[in-house]
Amino acid sequence: MKNEIKNYELKIKNGGRREGRKLKIWITWIISLLLLIILPLIGYNCGNYYAIHVAGLVGIYCILCVGLNITVGYTGLLDLGFMSFCAIGAYTAVLLSIKGIPFWITLPISLFLGGFIRYLLGVPVLRLRGDYLAIVTLAFGEIVRLIANNFDWLTNGPKGLPRVGEKIAEIRLFSLVFNDDLQFYYLIFFFLAGTILISYRLEHSRIGRALVAIREDELAAGLSGINVSQIKSIAFVLSGMFGALAGAIYVHWIGFISPEMFTFRESVLLVSMIVIGGMGNIGGAILGVILLVGIPEILRPVLGTKFVDYRMLIFGMIMIVVIIFRPEGILRSKRRAGELKIKNYEL
């Protein structure tokens, strides 16, 4: 009896401590959220426009990386052509927008088209083994870029869209017209928050656990009653939609696209951000973006444009070093850290 009471007291104590920690986490979240909302406003009023532009860019890349993380990080499918879905979203948005269709209608269409094409790609491709999948996605990415480059009547080829004399419709929210970097920062911030929320909820849902199970052992996952192809397909389509989302926002913000923006190099850059930051971890993906996009862009005016050339050289080295010495990335995901490590000795 006494023992039980003691246990109960202990439980309350522990629970109380956990409650306290939860509160702390919430406070940190809210403060950082407020900082993210207020800081750009201060920067804007102090005339620091470049920093806001960079922040917007980081936001776009964060949407892309958090989306790609669903495929690469959770499910363990290496996708080397993710930029093609950004391109599909961007081209759909711009082609409709030129006709004067408002953003809030073109956005769902871009998302749907991105997801649908991703689904069609996934049906045959998801059956392939890991490294073959990487090659096919790479080839698909190149095909999309080549199509954008060669179908002049649709995409205006390498000269890009919109053509001379055409105009992308502005994004309007009631009476608010989005036209400068600060407004777009908030728009991107809003969508990024949504992306992170969806991704976080997904990670901790039944589907998210199924994805991790598939990553660890597809066969065992299938035997445990997971519908492997269906779950993989869901993850694949969802991440493609995030790619299209980023593309659609980006093109409205910058107001121009050309096939050169969606090269293999960019797709690889996204993968390296996730790898360096930490696979399967939203925070890791964001850290990767800050390290590989944010810091170099902020440093660009300081170190000169020459630095941008050296950037890729350094990334290549960092990628090799990180993957050899810390294969989980800088911020490793809790799940990956907790995994059993069994050396596979084959005889």
Next chain:
Amino acid sequence: MFFEQLVNGLTLGSIYALFALGYTMVYGILLMINFAHSEIFMVGAYIGFLVLFSILAFPPQFLPIYFLLCFILSMLGAGLLAVIVERIAYKPLRKASRLTPLISAIGVSIFLQNLIMLTVGAQSKTYPDKLPITQFHFFDVQISSLQIFIFGLSILLMIILNIFVSRTKLGKAMRAVAENHTVSQLMGINVNTIISLVFLIGGGLGGIAGVLNGLYYGSIKYNMGFLLGIKAFTAAVLGGIGNIKGAMVGGFILGIAEALAAGYISSESKDIIAFVILILVLLFRPAGIFGEEVTEKI
């Protein structure tokens, strides 16, 4: 028209085949796609360029010696680079999951590409055309001596490689390691040496393919490896990745398919053809022409 494109296709195909051998040999022994191989090819082309560029006078009687020197140096340089890359970037990851070395290979590829871009320059370089080219006419098909040279040299190298793999002791050891690392180690084979040897041979052939490519097209660029690398990889997959004969046949088939597409459809469709073939092969016959279906062991 048809025969002319066929000749072009065979020339192109022999370059692809030499290039594809590197992919297929590494895959056969390590079960990994060596993404950095396209950069080995590019570096080989640059070494050949530097050798030919630094020789100022070209008296015709020394021409064979110079070209021999150029091929040997680029072969050695590219092969050694491949071995170094393996030691640094792949060897520590041999026991890791299968996607891990792929990512470090991408890192190597980015690094080498940018290294060449920053040291040699981002502009494309004109390849020194010191080789005297004569045109032959068979009926109404025009064949240049360069095309015959490329075709002949690659066939020669492939025959040598085939004899090496099938007849010599080292070749036997290579095949044994490809079968099973642990067992071949128990039989007294030094697995690490054999893997290095595979990278040396594959890289060397890639380097020669780079030089031939430079001679044939007349210009090289720091990012030339990417597109050609995917095509060579397609050739390897088409023939059945891991299979040496498959890579040779696959290279020729791809070269001919591309040349015919360029001749009959349009020159832009040439690049798309390779990607479409790649996707179709992977979807319908991932084992390729000569590959055998491998059932996955549990």
